[in-house]
Amino acid sequence: MRPLNPILEKLRCAQTAFFRAADSVSAAQWNAKPQADEWSAAELVAHLVMVERAIIGSADRVMQKMPKPVPFLKRFHFPMWLVETRIIRRKSPIPLDRGLLNAKEKMLGELRAARERTLAFLEETSKRDLSAYCWPHPFLGMLNGYEWFEMVASHEIRHTRQMREIAARLPKVVESA
Numbered sequence: 482m483r484p485l486n487p488i489l490e491k492l493r494c495a496q497t498a499f500f501r502a503a504d505s506v507s508a509a510q511w512n513a514k515p516q517a518d519e520w521s522a523a524e525l526v527a528h529l530v531m532v533e534r535a536i537i538g539s540a541d542r543v544m545q546k547m548p549k550p551v552p553f554l555k556r557f558h559f560p561m562w563l564v565e566t567r568i569i570r571r572k573s574p575i576p577l578d579r580g581l582l583n584a585k586e587k588m589l590g591e592l593r594a595a596r597e598r599t600l601a602f603l604e605e606t607s608k609r610d611l612s613a614y615c616w617p618h619p620f621l622g623m624l625n626g627y628e629w630f631e632m633v634a635s636h637e638i639r640h641t642r643q644m645r646e647i648a649a650r651l652p653k654v655v656e657s658a
Contacts, residue, residue: 482610483627485603492630495637496596499529502641503589505648511585515650522647525640526588527581528573532636533595535575536629537602539616544606544626548613551623556615558622564635567642574619599633 506522514521520528563569581591611626618624624632 483612485607485627488627488630488634489600489603491634492596492599492637495634495641496592499592499637499641499644500589502644502648503585505645506585506651508585510651511588512582513651515647520643520647522644523582523585523588524577525644525647526592527577527579528575529637529640530581530588530591530595531575531578532573533592533599533633536633537595537598540602540614540626540629543614543616544609544611549615551615555623556625558618558624558628559620561628561631561635564621564632565638565642567639571620599630603630 503522503526510522512521512523514524581588583591606626611630614626615623616629618629618632621632
């Protein structure tokens, strides 16, 4: 079994960095888009919540059954650093749920709750070998359970960069006291 501590630390660091980046977008500009065809900070957070919830749901379903053997060559996938870099831009295969859009603090609370569920799931399954359970990622290839949770952190790192881009490109608003 692979140790969970490096994955847990990566998840913690990724979320801390993401929340710091989100702090640079004011509540007043939370739903503002830098360009008409780009995401707002709110849409970005909704996407992260949806993806993390979907991964936990998939992991829960897959681990309800006996693990299926995956041929050696099918276990290869693109590296996680590729997810983090944003060199290759992809459209999300999951359509955005506009029902998740809300005020900044409420949405960040939803993101925290999704991460708490992820951490609880990892704690609940800590005695199991997650490498035995595999299912395909739409872009990376076949990932095992450990790799999926590492991907959650890498995905958040990727979108931390995007959140910084959003904050930098929004018009600067001077708030009066």
